[in-house]
Each structure stands twice: as C-alpha cells, then as structure tokens.
Amino acid sequence: MNILKPVTGAAVACLMSGAAFAQDYTIGFSQVGSEGDWRPAFSKNMRDEAGSYGVDLKFANAQGKQEEQLRAVRAFIAQGVDAIIIAPVVVTGWEDVLEEAADAEIPVFLVDRDVDVDDKSLYVSRISADFNLEGKLAGSWLATESLGNCQIVEMQGTTGSAPALERKGGFEAVIDQFPAMEIVATQSGDFTTEGGKKVMEAFIKSTDNLDGICAAFAHNDNMQLGAIQAMKEAGLKPGEDLLMVSVDYVPAIVDAMEAGEANASVELRSAVAEFIYPVVTDYIDNPTELDKWIVIPSDLHTAD
Amino acid sequence: MKLIEQPFVRRILNGRAIWPLLALAVILIADGFISPGFYEIRIVEGRLFGNLIDILYRAVPTALIALGMAVVIGTRGIDLSVGSIAAIAGAMIAWRIQAGDPHGVVLLYALGAGILCGMWNGMLVAFLGIQPIIATLILMVSGRGIGMLINLIYGGTDPSFQSDFLQWLSTGSILFIPTRLYVFAVIFLLLWLVIRRTALGLFVEATGGNAAASNLAGVNAKLIIFAAYLICGLTAGWAGVILTADTHTSDPVSVALYIELDAILAVVIGGGSLAGGRIYLGMTVIGALVIQALTTSILISGLPPEYNLIIKALVVLFVLVLQSDNARRGIVSKFRRSP
Structure with a gap:
C-alpha cells in the first residue's frame, strides 16, 4: 500500500501543453449513480477538473444498476477510449467486460469500491480512499x-x-x-x-x-x-x-x-480528480506496472 | 358453555388482547434484568427522562402510522407508501420554512401533502380498482424521489432548518410530558371518535369483510376505501412532521425507512387481520409499543447490531404464534386436561 505522492509537475505540464487545444486523452467514466451528497460532488469534481488535465471525459451515470454500467463500459470500448474509469456498483460480475477491455487494450482503473476478480491484471489499479x-x-x-x-x-x-x-x-x-x-x-x-x-x-x-x-x-x-x-x-x-x-x-x-x-x-474527499487523473494520464503516456491500490490520503480536521 | 362459566385462566387465554399485553410486560421485565436502572425516571431539561419515556416517545411515529394502517387494513387494503409519505411531508417542511412561510402554515403544508398522497392512493385503489399492494407500491418507490426533488427546489444541499414551533411539537414538553405524546393522544382520540362513535368504523369493517355485500346494503364502499387511505396519508404526514422536526433535517432517503413494515406488524400484533373487517385502534397502539420496547431493549442490551433484526423477528414470531387460533387452542387444551 502506497500513499499517493502529489504529481503536480506532471499536471502542470499537462495543463500547459494540452488545455488550450484539443484534449489529449479520451477517458470513459462509469459512475454508480447520484445517491447521497458525496457522490454527486465526486462526479462534479471529475467533470469540472477533466479539462485542466487535458481529458475529454465521457461520463455515464449507471443509476445504481450494474447492467447500465456494463453497457456503458462496452460503449466506451466500442468508442476506443484511451482509458476507462469505473466506480463499481457491486464487486462481482466484472470478469467478462474487463476481459473485453483487455482484448481491446484499453486500461481500466477502479475508483471508490473494489471488484472481486481472480485475475488482478484485468485492471491497472484501484485509486480510492481507505x-x-x-x-x-x-x-x-x-x-x-x-x-x-x-x-x-x-x-x-x-x-x-x-x-x-x-x-x-x-x-x-x-x-x-x-x-x-x-x-x-x-x-x-x-x-x-x-x-x-x-x-x-x-x-x-x-x-x-x-x-x-x-x-x-x-x-x-x-x-x-x-x-x-x-x-x-x-x-x-x-x-x-x-x-x-x-x-x-x-x-x-x-x-x-x-x-x-x-x-x-x-x-472523506469528494475532490479526488487531482489524485485520479494524473495517475491515469501518466499511465496512458507511459504504461508501467502500478500498485494495485493507490490510496487517496485522508485528512483529519479538528475544532481548533 | 357460557362464557361466565369458563375457568378464569381459560377465559384470559381465549382473549386475543392478552397476548400483546403479555409480550409487552415480558419485554419490559426482561429489560429490568438487562439494565438495572431501566425503570428509573428523572426530570431532565424540563421533561421526564428515562427508558420507559423513550419507549413511548419513540413509538409515536410508528404508532401514528399504524393507526392509519389499521383503518386501511380494516378495508382489506394495505398501504406500503407510508414511509415515503412521511419523507414527502418532511421535505415540504424544509422547503416551506426555507420559503419563509409562518411555521403554523408550514405544518398545514406538510399535513396537506400527506392528505394529497393518501387521496392519490385512495383514488388508485377505490376508483381505478388497482390492488392496494400495487397501487401503494407506486408511491412507495417514487415518494422518496419526490422528497429529494422538493429538496432540490431550494438547492437542497443543506436541508436542515430551525423552527421553534415544529421542534416543540416533536421534542418539547408540556408539564414534563413530551409534546408529541399529547399530539398522539389528540389524534388517537379524534380517530377513535370518528371510527367508533360514528358509523364510519362499521362501514369500514363491513367493506373489509365483504365489499360487494356492504355495497348492496347501501354502503358506498368506494368512498369508504378512499377515506381510509386519506386517513392513513394524514397520519403518515403527522409521522413525517414528528420525525423531521426531531432531527430538524429533511432526509427523504432514510427518514421512516421500512416504517410500513413496523406499522403493519403493529396492526397484526394488535389483533388486526390482513383479511380485513376488523379495526382495533387501542390494541394497534399496544402493538406499536411492543415493537418499540423491543427496539429500545435491543439498543440498551449491548448485543452486536448484527443480531437486532433476528431478535426482533423471533419475538414477533413468538407473539404471532401465541395469537394464532390453533396454537392457542393447543395451550388451552393443556389447561383443560389438568385437574
């Protein structure tokens, strides 16, 4: 387990090179839904910040249904996106679609919840709070x-x-x-x-x-x-x-x-795009083995 | 054999009413062993304070909904949407307070929303002839969404509010006794008068017993059924007011979640039959107290929360078995054999 180090340098470089022109990366993001306060804030942060990391974000809201998520991920594969980010609804049932993504050589990242697959190489890394x-x-x-x-x-x-x-x-x-x-x-x-x-x-x-x-x-x-x-x-x-x-x-x-x-x-951070996009875009530029779980740091706030 | 000649024990065992009361007594006695200071009642912050008060206090929302449910079940119906109606009423409160209405008017908005929801259910069941379980399922699944949409009207990010009047209704007290107990007593009394001192109760029970026959006898069954759902919507609205004012937060996703199940249980524990035709208002309240006493005992017992629902299910099963005619006959026959 490894606490993510700030990758500000890469982010700034990215911002300067890409933001003004066409986006450099096309990334599909399949979100669970919009329940509670935290998740909509998380979705909004991912959308708002995409541009500053040179990301053209394809956002799909699964309304809490796994079959919607599977459909969205298959659509991302068909569109040939550079990477797919999934916030899984449930932990099971992901083997087939992850294999399809692997066959299409599209890297998959998990955010928030985990998935339960025997072959851990089916996804690059899980980036989430602990x-x-x-x-x-x-x-x-x-x-x-x-x-x-x-x-x-x-x-x-x-x-x-x-x-x-x-x-x-x-x-x-x-x-x-x-x-x-x-x-x-x-x-x-x-x-x-x-x-x-x-x-x-x-x-x-x-x-x-x-x-x-x-x-x-x-x-x-x-x-x-x-x-x-x-x-x-x-x-x-x-x-x-x-x-x-x-x-x-x-x-x-x-x-x-x-x-x-x-x-x-x-x-519990909802502004997590700054921890997710640099990892994903770096991997697209330069695919190297990453830790299976990249932990987004948690901060404790006190009254004084 | 005339009733008066039966041995005392058998007469009691034959009566339905004894079982819920016995269950309540057993739970309360068991609590004394679980927690030594269980029966202690003090005065804190100007109101009575203790586990027994908590049971009455916390039972109010379930008991309110169970009263409406008892009337609906009396017509051989069921209302699954009561929790969602409470959520809508709660969202109305947060919204209208935000809009700056006087808080008495806010209360009317919330209760009005409950009545409208009840009328909607009543219309589907009585006039469109949709089966009650399906008709009320519609509002059950959509109602919490409606509550969230109401929150969104004013931004809804921070749906908490301050209202001296509504918070007094829910958490305040008059002469050391929580205000919500007075609210409940008044609603109970009014409902009892309407059901037992007018012909409405008779009509409801007749409709539940046999709608076609009572229609032929001149009872407007459709109107009776419609009125039953309206009453249930109103009591659910009241429960929403009490619950929402308690935490002064509108939380449509989780307020009164699964309360319909507790309310149905309370009616059944109180001797009501899902086959309709009977309304026992007083015993329904005892049913709600049994459920709340159980919940409170589990909370103070120190058992891991994984056991909560299992214990609740076992106790409810026990009470219902005691109430079943067959099981009771078995027990009574044991007494008969003994000299």
Whole structure:
C-alpha cells in the first residue's frame, strides 16, 4: 500500500501543453449513480477538473444498476477510449467486460469500491480512499487526545456495509494498542441523523448519563449530529462532556465544530480528480506496472 | 358453555388482547434484568427522562402510522407508501420554512401533502380498482424521489432548518410530558371518535369483510376505501412532521425507512387481520409499543447490531404464534386436561 505522492509537475505540464487545444486523452467514466451528497460532488469534481488535465471525459451515470454500467463500459470500448474509469456498483460480475477491455487494450482503473476478480491484471489499479485508514486516524486522534485512556461509545454505519466494517476495523486496530481504551457500547445508527440520535438516547440511559464515558465515535457525521442533539436534549454538553469524533467532514459538522459541539472529523474527499487523473494520464503516456491500490490520503480536521 | 362459566385462566387465554399485553410486560421485565436502572425516571431539561419515556416517545411515529394502517387494513387494503409519505411531508417542511412561510402554515403544508398522497392512493385503489399492494407500491418507490426533488427546489444541499414551533411539537414538553405524546393522544382520540362513535368504523369493517355485500346494503364502499387511505396519508404526514422536526433535517432517503413494515406488524400484533373487517385502534397502539420496547431493549442490551433484526423477528414470531387460533387452542387444551 502506497500513499499517493502529489504529481503536480506532471499536471502542470499537462495543463500547459494540452488545455488550450484539443484534449489529449479520451477517458470513459462509469459512475454508480447520484445517491447521497458525496457522490454527486465526486462526479462534479471529475467533470469540472477533466479539462485542466487535458481529458475529454465521457461520463455515464449507471443509476445504481450494474447492467447500465456494463453497457456503458462496452460503449466506451466500442468508442476506443484511451482509458476507462469505473466506480463499481457491486464487486462481482466484472470478469467478462474487463476481459473485453483487455482484448481491446484499453486500461481500466477502479475508483471508490473494489471488484472481486481472480485475475488482478484485468485492471491497472484501484485509486480510492481507505475506510480502514479513516478509522485509524479517528482512533489515533482519540488516543492522543485522551492520553490513551478512554471509554468509548460507537455508532456504527449500516450493519455489514464496507465503510462500517472497515472504519470499525481501523479504529479498533488503533485502540487495541492501548489497554485503557475500550469500546463499551456499540450499535448501528444506519448512517442517519435519526439513527444516531436514537442510539445515543439509548446509550445515555444504559450508561447512566454517559458516566465514565470519554468519547463518541460515529462512522459518519450524520449520526454524530444526531448524537449531539440527543446529548443536548439530555442536558449534556457534546464536545465538553464527551470527545466527539466522526468521519466525512460535511458542512454541518464544521458548524458543530465551530460551536464546540464536535471535536474532530476525518474528511472523506469528494475532490479526488487531482489524485485520479494524473495517475491515469501518466499511465496512458507511459504504461508501467502500478500498485494495485493507490490510496487517496485522508485528512483529519479538528475544532481548533 | 357460557362464557361466565369458563375457568378464569381459560377465559384470559381465549382473549386475543392478552397476548400483546403479555409480550409487552415480558419485554419490559426482561429489560429490568438487562439494565438495572431501566425503570428509573428523572426530570431532565424540563421533561421526564428515562427508558420507559423513550419507549413511548419513540413509538409515536410508528404508532401514528399504524393507526392509519389499521383503518386501511380494516378495508382489506394495505398501504406500503407510508414511509415515503412521511419523507414527502418532511421535505415540504424544509422547503416551506426555507420559503419563509409562518411555521403554523408550514405544518398545514406538510399535513396537506400527506392528505394529497393518501387521496392519490385512495383514488388508485377505490376508483381505478388497482390492488392496494400495487397501487401503494407506486408511491412507495417514487415518494422518496419526490422528497429529494422538493429538496432540490431550494438547492437542497443543506436541508436542515430551525423552527421553534415544529421542534416543540416533536421534542418539547408540556408539564414534563413530551409534546408529541399529547399530539398522539389528540389524534388517537379524534380517530377513535370518528371510527367508533360514528358509523364510519362499521362501514369500514363491513367493506373489509365483504365489499360487494356492504355495497348492496347501501354502503358506498368506494368512498369508504378512499377515506381510509386519506386517513392513513394524514397520519403518515403527522409521522413525517414528528420525525423531521426531531432531527430538524429533511432526509427523504432514510427518514421512516421500512416504517410500513413496523406499522403493519403493529396492526397484526394488535389483533388486526390482513383479511380485513376488523379495526382495533387501542390494541394497534399496544402493538406499536411492543415493537418499540423491543427496539429500545435491543439498543440498551449491548448485543452486536448484527443480531437486532433476528431478535426482533423471533419475538414477533413468538407473539404471532401465541395469537394464532390453533396454537392457542393447543395451550388451552393443556389447561383443560389438568385437574
């Protein structure tokens, strides 16, 4: 695993040589859909930034359906694009279409989710954030802030979903290093404000008004915002009585951090084009073996 | 054998009403063992505060929807779109507050949206004769999209809002008791009066029992069915108001998700039959309390969330088996054999 180094030089060179004239690269991008806040922002960023990397982007929205995605990828192959970027809807069922792309000698990159194929040479690389790393960052911040001594309540994302499993895994990997750090209660808040509020209400009662609890870790900001409401309604002070750390860095958590009700949030970047296009265009110019997973770095933001 | 001569135990076991109440009692007693301070009730921030209050408080949206659902199920119908209607009502709130309407008017917009949705369902079922499960499926799948489109009217990137009035309705309190419990009590009372103190309830049950026969007897079955869906749309709108004002955020994608299933369960636990012809409003509320007590117990139990739905399913299965005529007859016959 390798943290991507900024490739600004290449990007600037690209910008100067190509932007003024016809685009240098034709790239097809098959996006999952437009659910939530993050994905539309991600799509917009990919479209907006394409020009500055000399990319003519063919964008296809699959509306959450894999068959749409397969159709879009086959259309890209027929058009003879220089490279294909896929944000897969699901992890399975990709062998055939990836083989067709390989036969047409079109390199395929994955963004966001992974695919499950036996032959890893069917795609060049996966360029995405690492949910596990997000959990680790949150855990590390909490370990530092609490000096390794902290009873934690956790609000998990949707049970069994990849972000929930991996954020929990990364977080636990860090706090397991500290004998005095422990998750004393954990429940699923389904990634929603309502869910986080209900779960925190129950935690408040089951832990006697959060007695002895030092922190709340939520797998996303929405649940944390619900938890903040629940604490305030119970006369508690989020951010003071409890350290509040979550993932996403949405505008509402920024407001909460300014109000002193949240302490830290790990940013899930939607502006990731700057990490994706240089890798893809460099590969088109000069195909070399890349790591199978290029991790987009995550930033942790704190209130102060 | 006359009822009065039956042994006490058998009389109770024959009554349907005892099972949901028993289930509720068992869940609450079990909670006392799971969490020592479970029954504790204090006053925090000017309102009663404790697990038992939480169960009543959190049961309100499901119970509201279950009341409407009970009426619809009484006509031998079903309304799968209630969660989507709640989402639309919630989006209406965020939009109209953004537009600067007085917040009392905003409430009317949200409830009006619920009524319109109910009328739409009622029209499809009553006047176009589409099967209820399909007719309401249409709004179920499209309603959340409509909610998202309403959010988009004003940009919708940050659909949270502030409203003292609506937040008071949902999370405030009067004399230490949460406002939403009063809201629920008033709606329940009005609905009970309409169903039990006018002929409407009788007509609904007659229509559900046998629509053709009741039509011949002079009941306008179509109008009755239409009214049932309208009532259900209104209670779903109220649930949307309570839920949306609770988090003061319009979240059409996930608000009241799968609440239709909990509402149907509440009706059935309360003794309602999907075959129609019966409405038990009071027992439906008990059904909703059983479901919420279960949810709250799972939350405080400390069990991994993977078990939540399995435990819920097992308890619901248990209650329904106890309610089944055949199973009950089995139990009653055990008592008969004993001296």
